[in-house]
Amino acid sequence: MLREAIYHRPKNNWSYAYDRETIHIRVRTKRDDVVKVTLIHGDKYSWSVIGSQKIDMNVISRDHLFDYWHAEVKPTFRRLKYGFKFQSANDTIWLNEQGFHESEPENQNLYFDFPFLNPADVFTPPSWVKDAIFYQIFPERFANGDPSIDPEDAEPWGGEPKPHNFFGGDLQGIIDHLDYLTELGVNAIYFNPLFEAPTNHKYDTIDYLKIDPHFGTNEKMKELVEACHSRGIKVLLDAVFNHSGGRFPPFLDVKENGAESRYADWFHVREFPLEVRDRVPTYDTFAFEAHMPKLNTENAEVQQYLLEVARYWIEEIGVDGWRLDVANEVDHRFWRKFRDVVKAANPEAYILGEIWHDSQPWLAGDQFDAVMNYPLTDAILDYAVKETRDGRQFADLVGYLHAAYPQQAAEVAFNLLGSHDTPRLLTICGEDKRRMKLATVIQFTLSGTPCVYYGDEVGLTGEHDPGCRKCMEWDESKQDRDLFRFFAELIKLRKDHRALRDGTYELLYSESGIQAVAFAREYDCEKFFIALNAGNVDATVVVAAGKASSYEVVFGEA
Amino acid sequence: MLREAIYHRPKNNWSYAYDRETIHIRVRTKRDDVVKVTLIHGDKYSWSVIGSQKIDMNVISRDHLFDYWHAEVKPTFRRLKYGFKFQSANDTIWLNEQGFHESEPENQNLYFDFPFLNPADVFTPPSWVKDAIFYQIFPERFANGDPSIDPEDAEPWGGEPKPHNFFGGDLQGIIDHLDYLTELGVNAIYFNPLFEAPTNHKYDTIDYLKIDPHFGTNEKMKELVEACHSRGIKVLLDAVFNHSGGRFPPFLDVKENGAESRYADWFHVREFPLEVRDRVPTYDTFAFEAHMPKLNTENAEVQQYLLEVARYWIEEIGVDGWRLDVANEVDHRFWRKFRDVVKAANPEAYILGEIWHDSQPWLAGDQFDAVMNYPLTDAILDYAVKETRDGRQFADLVGYLHAAYPQQAAEVAFNLLGSHDTPRLLTICGEDKRRMKLATVIQFTLSGTPCVYYGDEVGLTGEHDPGCRKCMEWDESKQDRDLFRFFAELIKLRKDHRALRDGTYELLYSESGIQAVAFAREYDCEKFFIALNAGNVDATVVVAAGKASSYEVVFGEA
Structure with a gap:
């Protein structure tokens, strides 16, 4: 041994x-x-x-x-x-x-x-998360329901997305299309930032307590949340607490008054005045972005402000949780306080951290409920799309991830195949819908909570930002309805069968050099066999049906 | 590879x-x-x-x-x-x-x-701990300075220690002997519990805010702390927060009023009424001790009470930290709050957990500064005393422990060779003073903070509790003065040389089957070579002196 x-x-x-x-x-x-x-x-x-x-x-x-x-x-x-x-x-x-x-x-x-x-x-993620199917909305690009609040320079819907242009997406647009989301079948929405900010992505907050005026008002947001809840849809907001925007009033004050500013300790200033020297700001930032100054989350006033933000949107507006941007660069002490405030406001609120790496230190029950599961994203895409990972290598990484965290963390891992930070899934697939479907089937049949990036379900394409942030296609004749039906069917399958959401995972077949993989999910007397083939040659996989008395092909071909 | x-x-x-x-x-x-x-x-x-x-x-x-x-x-x-x-x-x-x-x-x-x-x-233990040499006092058995407050049934000083007898040790007795501790050279005292409790060990607290009347008063404690501080001696108290005593008023209330008691949630009650069935209490306890009910440290009132205790003794009485009894059975959330309160009261306060096992989860900077390093105790005793571990096995365990925690935790590990919970060191050594000295030299020359159990330095003996809780010997003619000089010299050596307290550790020699071991401690231009031989045959160990220009034998024989 x-x-x-x-x-x-x-x-x-x-x-x-x-x-x-x-x-x-x-x-x-x-x-x-x-x-x-x-x-x-x-x-x-x-x-x-x-x-x-x-x-x-x-x-x-x-x-x-x-x-x-x-x-x-x-x-x-x-x-x-x-x-x-x-x-x-x-x-x-x-x-x-x-x-x-x-x-x-x-x-x-x-x-x-x-x-x-x-x-x-005891690490106890909210019980509803296991049953959730998320839909990610980039608000500026989902739907324009109220042209009266468009940015001045808004371009016509459907134009080419650029780093700094606007198309007028807003909250009313989302409310107008909730029936669409219900038809698709999702029961949770993750919104990219909604708070007042100058950019189209709004990751550079000016006011954390105010909906961006081009999106709507706080009252409109409450209306949206209530409309979602009445449809059984949960709402997750994006908390950009690692850094503020360059026009955040306390930051402007420090820029103007330097060490004399009453907000001087709200940021991590290495040297006054605040300026950029040889492309490096004299203060800590997200990456080297001068307009994204890192917040000093050790400062009691900063904590008080951000924790009030956390409480306000849950208690006053009714949102169901927070997705935390650049979550791993903020101190653990702050996140522990954050969790206390969030769970006090709503014990069933969901806390999702954006971490692209090993996340054990945040998944012990005292900080986050889940993280964005990018390691699985890589595994699925490498296997199902790029073929840089054979069946065995794919199964090995899934196996590693399965054991890498406490079981309750694995059960609610946030599984995504693309986002506003990656190229579109269909584009990664070279517009090969078969590969896109294969990847999506894996996403929906492994444990963890799947998330669909808006528009993937109707065939939107696009390279890395800004390409992946195209306007949603609302003209049905231009939507890929076959793909839509595929997503709707898969979503229904997962919602109908607890084995897919909450069942045990068992690898049945994987071999080096072979692109076929088979695994099973089982709960009570229901067992799903999932057989995949990412290769271009037919493969036969023989699996033991165990104690099953009958079987049925529920998806794909057998 | x-x-x-x-x-x-x-x-x-x-x-x-x-x-x-x-x-x-x-x-x-x-x-x-x-x-x-x-x-x-x-x-x-x-x-x-x-x-x-x-x-x-x-x-x-x-x-x-x-x-x-x-x-x-x-x-x-x-x-x-x-x-x-x-x-x-x-x-x-x-x-x-x-x-x-x-x-x-x-x-x-x-x-x-x-x-x-x-x-x-950042995990930052108090800076003074690296320089501390602790002395552990079991208060009932150290010195009787005020017979007027003796327990009614106190026995004459020096009698046989039994599970339930008393000898009248008190705070005045400790004050009276601070010159003795200064002569020995220690600069920190760890006190077993001092709060009101019926037993002689006082691990069954009645009132956490009151010195036991047989020991003195809170004012007397303040006098003791001030007398210690004026001699450069820090004071560490024992916090028994895992469980209260059976006569703790809230527990008595629950015993009497059951689920109706306003303190019903202060404990972990499995089933009312509180009673012992077939030797198992109907409520959680320390071990199965019915008179040590486990406190519910999740309850907000319990937290408020215990955190006030933590603050009071530091801020009002001036103590320098807490040793936490049965620390690993209390929830992590409580200890994080405890650390916040303690460090707010005094940022240089020291938090020492009683954990006999791997302690990584408590040594990440958010909970304890150090733990009682029993794994090292075992390693030293197995090697130097029992000879059940050869030189290589000893060095291997030291090496493991050296890497098992962040460096700052290893630097302040609380290294002890005996306590009120173990047989006396000299007794473990079969009263072989050479072995006792060998073990003590290792304790004082490895990194971590050494602690001397009261009386070990004058040759007290005793088996496991109650034997190890004998009255301190104050008759100099009955003290082992050779041993006292040995301890005083070793303490001075460590205090005089930063290399021994804070230097790097380098293993120079260890071989399977051989009882000789050599290691070095180095800081700046000072380097100590420590050569040990736990065997009964002479051994020669050749070590390279490195860049040293001269050397001196500072302890033992070469």
């Missing part, structure tokens, strides 16, 4: 409370190296009297190098001491906190410890 | 801010498998323009299976993208967040990310 491959360290994705009574324990071994892993566990204060219990662990997933083993325990007194027994064909070893042993260690004090399952520490 | 052995996951001990400008990056490889590791790093927003930089990593420690590599970077814009290049005799591979590669990966987006060094998240 390869001892160097075996990994367990308490907390994070390795030992955590799944709910108020269940503890999940996981351990990693070299792939195909170990045939059986046993979890040895007991109560630390009665182990010496009652002794330990033993349960088999199961492989929940595997990646290129490792198998991931999992077990769950509901300890009577919410405390757990535990260790592992590993068996291979000709070797048996034990692991406790002291390391490896050739025989079962006796001293229970030296086993791993899950000290106490405190409810306050 | 063994890929399965290579481990890096951002945060925790693998990538963290050491101070407001320095980021530490670490990676693990199979022991003796890799000859060179290079850190490739750059700013994520200018990498594509400026490119990356490369620096060599160093092995900071090794254990049974692994080498631990370390590098530090001070990125201009406090952001870091990074990856690793590993070289062995005949193999070169690269690692980024996507996994291993046969050539240097180009896409910097796929490298590891340290998103932003936010000062709020």
